[in-house]
Amino acid sequence: MPLRLLKYAWKKSEDEPRFFPDEKPLKKAYDVVIIGGGGHGMACAYYLAKEHGITNVAVLEQGYIGGGNTGRNTTIVRSNYLTSEGVKFYDESLKLFEDLSDDFDLNIFYSTRGHFTLAHTDSAMRTMRWRAEVNKHHGIDSEVVDVETIQKEVPYMDMSCNGQHPVMGALYHAPGSVARHDAVAWGYARGAQQRGVEIHQKTRVTDIKTKGGKVVGVETDRGFVEAKKVISMVAGSTPRITEMLEIETPIEIFPLQACVTEPVKPFMDTIVVSGSLHVYVSQSSRGELVMGASVDPAELHSTRSTLDFVEGLTDQMMDLFPFTSRLKIMRQWAGMSDITPDFAPIMGKTDVEGFYLDAGWGTWGFKATPISGKTMAYTVANDTPHELIKPFSLSRYTDFKLVGEKGAASVGH
């Protein structure tokens, strides 16, 4: 848009409207309060307003918009899951992602890269075949490819892995993509605000109040706010919220770390994941290698970084991409992952009337942002779970109806 660029050049900065308008004062009561201003909270607010006409909504965020896991993830979007429930759910999300830039009139830098999940063992190959078959059954572009195909696409990779654990093949998922995570949160937030939703940053929910088993509002560090319905979308803080209502879940919190190298010239267009080696890597448009591994070994509510993580990760990276031994790590950070025993999310209604849960996003929830917002908005507006999220109810553990998604986790756990 060169003309638009020229227009900007002649404008004074004060002529340009702010991306987000000034925050309004916190009201005494709302129809819906969403706890957590991450991607999921913003997406839910957006679809509540856009698709259900519910605009008397406040999103309460203890920090700043997208400052949680949304702004910390490695931005991978894919739908090559293992269970039918997962595949259907994540594929709807992927479709929504493709149109978001247009929906928002904001570039979310959605970039389709192709996604290789490497297999280094016979059992990993078997899981790849299994996933490919389930995926194909649901019309998803996913196939097992041989070593030559991988080598052609990723020429700098050492297929023998330093002779340690040679690559035997991979699951290839052509629609696998990356997107700018902040822009996703900002786009949804602006779209929600334009439709009347209020976003209150630096507003922390400290308690949830009920009367006769029904939600009546939330206590915050800025006072009590009445609400007919309350939705928790706080990812790694979920157990602190459910504790307020004495709701038990199987969620445990583990830190998940990531890091980037200094930028190098573009050499790798695809996303490469190795489940057996616990690494995944993609190259950002700035040229940095964005890298991650498995969650930290023990439960911890913290976003601290550790040397153990970089040591372990770079050790595996050097087997896969020997030239990375010359690169410097530029930044390292962590988020808090809310892990469930079956590696599937927990979504929908709870035993407390008017309280809804969107949680258990672990290491895999960024890709679910649009569909989670959309299905939760439906669930809240109609007070019935959306068809796509029925299998993800909290009661599935009591009913022994788990959604075993562990085999599709991008890195081993």
Added chain:
Amino acid sequence: MKFVTCPSLGRRALSEFTYGGRLEKEPDQESVSEKAWTDYVFYRNGAPQTLKEWWYHRPTGIWFLFERNTLTDRITRVEFANRGIENEA
């Protein structure tokens, strides 16, 4: 590097240990209700707290019980699993 002081072994790098999960009292197999069993298998309070946990020392093959706070990551008690705090859980 994080260190932990163990009885008889002394100061050891935490990286020598493998996490074995929370110490939880297993309900009596004979009399347990279905609800109590699912609670034991799945449901737990995941909020920050002080937990008793299994930790395995790889070089010696010894299981320890740590008392650790999941918010501060501070380990306040270390005992051998076979004569330790297990009975209190």
